[in-house]
Amino acid sequence: MKTTLLLTTATVSALAFTPAMAEYPERPIELIVPAPAGGGTDNVARMLNQYLEEELGQPVAVLNVAGGGGAIGVNQFSRARPDGYTLLSTWNSPITTVPHMQRVQYSYETLTPITSTSQSAYTLCVAPDFPAESGEEFLAELQANPGKYTYGNDGVGGTMRLAAERIFEAYDITARPIPFGGAGETLQNFLGGHVDIYGGSITPVLPYVEEGQAKCLLVTSADDNDALPQASGLAALGHPELETVLWRMMLGPEGMEEERAEAVADAVARAVEHPEFQEFLSAQGETLNLVRGEALRERLEQETQAIGETLENLGLKQQ
């Protein structure tokens, strides 16, 4: 079974390879986004896509395959022909976190790394009457009241929850995680007072910080964030090693031709140069971050292992 699969893959890629190597891509490309349309991942992917189409000279169709914390889409993607006409645009969690918790058909070792694109931090925010004004006070208040506060997050295997738990673990804090469907749902419940702490990406909560309806006291990156002056970065708290950020990348299926991966990575590198895209990224609170090929695989490997350890300590890891 496995050999036939390998053989067919080999023949298919051999067939794919012979006629027109130099002309890749010569027909439309399908880009799988393992998140629903309209979410953060989808918005960035589509925005980048516009410029990517120009650079590749072929239309790129986005296909949203949501569910399972991204695993559904990546599973489906991992079975695609590695001819370079099916690509994946994902954030880190489906690759580095989800495989620890669910059975999946892929790993960072099998998928072909192309390039990472951008990254951003998560933030923890509280209501204006919360008895803390800085990151340090915030953590102290949580420490003093184990199990009292609830924080909304993006689900069991979500990167947000993991980022928070890593910090809480280091500070010996017990807060109760409430898993919602995404940042929008978390924000709704936070603003309505149903949970005490907002945990999620920065953009949705930004207008409420300006209005004084929320104060964000912590970001999960090592550096402080310019958009949230009140929030402390982890370096300022003396724990830069606890950084957990959300970052985005493009990957190919197992066995994709290196030339084609290079071609896509080059196109992405040119696409992100567009000033409109950079403007869009900074409005989203994201920064550019291009790591290609084997270096990207190394980054994935390191993060997978680090997260595996954290999950094991938390008792969340499933075999």
Place this chain on the structure above:
Amino acid sequence: MNYRDLFSGIAFLIIGVSTVWMGKGFFADAAYVPIGVGTLMGAFSLPLIWRGMKSVLAVRTTTDAAASSHMTTQPAPALVDHPGRFSVTLGCSLVYYATLPIVGFYTTSALFITLLAVLLGERRPAVIAGITLGFITLLYALFAVVLKRPLPVEFFLAS
């Protein structure tokens, strides 16, 4: 009718019981609803089984008694009206789904429409060809030209 209620009741009882059985293994609060739903399903299947059994028994006694007097019992509506065309449609669909990813969307669809139409008894070649071509062209215009939606690639185009 009677056997059907009996059998569908038993089928639901089995689904209900196995739902509870599997639900018991789930982690704490993930188990509440599966167990509850399974139990309810079992409970609601009982009246169905009871009713089915009662009428099966009733029919048996009446047919025994009426065997000589040629009394006919009400026949239940058939489960499948025309097994031939039913299975032809199903079979063609399965073959269609299986060939779709190999041969490509537009080719397979055109063949499928033609074949099934003939099997279902359409005998006018012009009508079949016209509608098939028109329909496929419409789909192609919409999905390939306007929406640029990738469908399974045609075998002669795959690289």
Place this chain on the structure above:
Amino acid sequence: MFESLLNALPVALQFGSLISLFVGTLIGILIGALPGLNPVMAIALMLPLTYGFDPIIALGLVAGIYNGSMYGGAIPAILLNIPGTPAAIATTFDGYPMTRKGEGGLALKTACWSSAIGGIVSALALMTLAPMLAKVTLAFGPAEYFWVAVFGLVSIAVLVGKDVSKGMLSALLGVIIGLVGIDTISGEERFTFDSLYLSGGFELLIVLIGLYAVPPVLEMAEKRNESYFDSDSFRAKPSGGSLGLLRRHWRTWSRSSLIGVAVGILPGAGGNLAALLSYNEAKRKAPDPESFGSGNPVGVAAAESGNSADNAAAMIPSLTLGIPGNLVAALVLGALMIHGLQPGPQLFTRSPDVVFGFMWQMLLTAMLLLLLGGMVATRLFAQVLRMPSALLVPTTLVLMAVGVYTVNGNVTDLYVMLAFGLAGYLLNRLGFPLAPVVLGVLLGPMAEQNFRLTMLIAQNDWTVLFSRPISLGIIALLAVVLLSQLWKALRQRRQSQYQGS
């Protein structure tokens, strides 16, 4: 606020905006009419084309596609029993029986008017009450969502029909189908039998197309030469024209529109819930509830005005709070951000022309439906049924295949659809109603998730379910519905006893 509303009218009426509304509505109707193609996909595809233009043009396109597709979904629902969008499921209940009786034309016209009315009411709510209704949105926490789901589930009591145990079994089967997949709260796999496909759960649209659309196609194939549809399907004209429709349905329309708006302001609840609740309510209030399901135009009117009234109302939480009520709203937020407009409370003060202009566009496109809906739908799509049924069967099957395939781009979904189709066919023949299955799939998981979230937040303190004012309000409403139903049943029994003696 009303000043800025008036100031924005000329913005919405400028040439570019009108063109994009027109094109959007037309595309929307077509997209909605093709099962599997949904407005989210269409908007996501069209938006990048508008990045270079004024935001109001992009939003006009969104408004058009959004409202258009809500009506478009009714077209295959009525003609072929295929819900073009999940929200059109309740439209099939009476729409398809009407087609088979030869009243397809009337059903389409009713659907068109109902969609337009629902859309107009919803847009008016968005224009006048948005900030106030946004506060209501925030008051709904997991406990309140739980009660909303329970309210919907209890209305099964109205949908089950005569045989209670069969109806309940259908509903429970639906809940079990909804439970399949990875549990979002514990991360545990439930009923997946170690299958990776099942770990993602069943896609709602695939279940619905399977259960509802496959059985009639199979029946059509079996009957082949005998006439499946009434021969003069589209000759029937509504008595008294549009005015007659208005006189006949205004009660249903106003009730369903209110329900649609109420459901719309709750993010995540969705048009399908709005349509089902409206349908139930119409059936409950009707003097002839037993005629529902066998081609009563009131059923179509209720379902279509309900789901369309959800549309603009779902924009309320996204525009005022920055919380997307559904995927289309999420795309609108994305489009605004790409144009440099930050969604959230400041949007109204910082770029009133865009926000209020968009609200006008939602209103205008709902009106456009009356013009385009009649033209496109009745003239074009209704011709489909003139095809010989030996050809209608395979073409419908291809249409369903392409629809289901485009949802996830996965061939396995096709087999799953067919399996649900066989199950639906069997349930039908065994006398199990299908509507409760849909309700179970839809509301079972919603009730479960929110119940467990409530318990997590309250640390298993059951009393929170009964201590908050909005929860109590919903419970009271629930009691009223149940008691009135009971009262009706008792009275009927007494009456039939009189007649019997």
